[in-house]
Amino acid sequence: MKPSPSNPVVLYWHRTDLRLHDSPALHAALALKPAVFIPVWTWDPHYVYRARVGPNRWKFLLECQSDLSQSYSKLNPKQKLWLVREAPQTVLPKLWKQWQVTHLVFENDTDAYARDRDNEVARLAEDAGVEVIVRMGRNLFDPDHLVRKNGGKPTMSMTQVQKAAEKINNGQPEKPLESPTSIPDPWDEGKMDLSNLQQDMADANLDLNAVHRTTSDKQYSHIMGPQKNFSVPTMEEIGIDPSQAESPHRGGETAALNLLGSHIQNEEYVGTFEKPNTSPAAFEPQSTTLLSPHLHFGSLSVRKFWWDVQSVLEKRKKQKKNNSSIPTNIPGQLLFRDMYFAAQAAIGHRFARTYGNPVIRFIDWHLQSSDPQGNDSENENYHKDSDEAEIWFQRWKEGRTGFPWIDALMRQLRREGWIHHLGRHSVACFLTRGGCYVSWERGAEVFEELLLDREFSFALTVGIHNLTEKPDETACNVGNWMWLSCTAFFSQFYRCYSPVAFGKKWDPEGLFIRHHCPELSQFDKKYIYEPWKAPIADQKKWGCRVTGDGTDSVQHGKVYPKPMFDFDKRRQICLDSMKNAYDVGLHGDDEEVKSGAWKERFGWLDNSENQGKKPSKRQKTD
DNA sequence: ACATGTGTTGCATAC
C-alpha cells in the first residue's frame, strides 16, 4: 500500500482524551477512512521530570492508558495505544517520516503550554507536508468560543459563562458521539519498529519527581519502551514503588463509564444534587460523584456526563419532581469547569501566577512565587520571607498542623489523591486568607502534585530546551485557589472557614478525623476537633498525648501535635491584612507589582516579616 | 450615575 489521499496514513495523537467514546477528533480521524491508523501517546520526558506528579497520579494515568490500549485491542487485535518515549516536538516529525504519515489528528487543548506546543507541532507538520486536523472535545463549549462570546474577555463569573453559552447554541453543548465499532490496522510489525531511531532525551537532573522514585526511571531506556513494544509502563519501570500509590480511585474509561452509569441510575441523587449540601466529611461512600479525575484525564467526556444527567432531569421534570438548579446542581459544576478553562484561554500563561496576571488582586502573602523575570534568588521558586510561615506551610502540607479537621483532609489528599470540594475550601482558606497568610501559589503546587483531578498541565513553554519556566498549573486548580484566597472570582474574605466549627457541622462525632488521624480515634467527641483542650488524664486514657509539632517520632505511645497557632488570633490578623490589601488595590499586572515597589505600598521594610501581622492603614488610590 | 439585589457552599448568637 502506498500512502496517498485515497490511502491516508493517520496518526492519532492522544493527550487529554484517554477514551474512545464521544471524541470528535477521533471521529474526524476515522472519517478519513484511514488505510493505516496509529493511535499514539508521547511520553514527554520534560513533562515527566518537570510536572509535579505524585504516585497516585502516575498510577491513575497508567490505568487510563492501559484501559484505552485494551479497548483498541478488543476492536482490532493488531491495535493498541502506541506509547513513544520522547517529546512530541522532536518525535512526531520522526514518526511522520518513519510511518509515512499523511494526517495528524488531535483534540484541541487551550492550556497555555499546550497551545505553544501544538502551534510548534502544527508548524513542523506543515513543513513535513502532513495535514493537521484538530477538534474541540475537552469541554462543554470551546473555551475560545466562550471568550469571543464574552466580548473577548476572560469569564470571571457564572453569569458571564451562561450568557456566552446562550449565544453559542442556546446553552446546549454538542450531543455525545458513539464509540467506534471498528478500528483500521496499523502498519505491519516490521514497519512499526522504531529501532533505527535516535532518542532525544531531557536532562534527568532536573527531575522534580525524583522524591517519589525508589529506583531509577527505566521507561526511557528505549524509544519504544523498556520492552521495545510500545507498552504502557509499569509503576516499577517509572521507578515508583506501587505501594506508595494507595488511592482507591481507579483510572480508565471502563471504570469511568461504570461509575457514571451507577450515578445516573440514582435519579433522586442526580436530580436533587446541590454541591453545598454534600458532606465534605463523608467517606464510604463519598458524597459527590468522584468523576472529576476522569474528566481531568479525559477518560470521561464532559458532554456525555452533561447529557446523561440532562436525560434524568428531563424525566423527573415530566414526573413533576423537583430538580435542583444551576449553579449548585451537577450541570452547574460542569459549567464552572468551563468558566475556568475559558478564563485561562483568554489570559494564557499569566493566569497561573500572580506576577503579570491582569485578573488577580495583589495580596502581600508570605512565600510568594519568585518573579519570573528573575528578580529573586535563582535557586528558589518562591520567596522565603518568613521562617514561621515556611514552617506553617510544611506542617499544612504534611497534615500536622495540630487542627485535626485540616490534618485529616491533608492526609486524605496525600493517601487518596482526592478530597471533597468543601474540604478543599477548608484547607485552602486555612493556608491563605484564613490562617497562615501563605500565597495560594504554594497550595496550588501541592494540589498539583497530589490531586488526581487538577487539570492536565505540562512543564515548559515552547522550545523543549527552556526548562526554567515555571510549570503551568492550569485552569481549574489555579482558578479555585484564586477563588478561595479571594484574589479573583470571589472576594468575600470575611467569610472565613473555621478549622473547628466547619467540620463539626457535618460530622459532630468526628468519624472522618478518626479515620484519617487514627491516633485520635479514642478521643471523646467533645475534644475530637480540639484535642489540645483535653485534660492530660484523658489524653493518657485515650492513648494519645497532644504535644510537639508532629515531627517527633513515637515517644511513649501515640502523639498528636499541638495546634501551630491560636486560630482566632490568626483569623483576625488575616482579616485585617486582607482588608488592607484590598484598600491598597493593586493587581497582578500593575507596574508596582512587577517592579517590587508594592513593598513600599504595604509598608514592608527590607527583611521585615511584618506582613500578615501589622497591617498599616492605607488610603485608596483611585 | 447611582441604588439595589445577588453571589456554588461562614460563624456566632439569639429566638
Added chain:
DNA sequence: GGTATGCAACACATG
C-alpha cells in the same frame, strides 16, 4: 432545631 441577625462589607449585574 430551623431561621434571622450582625459581623463589616466586595464585585458584579441590572434597572
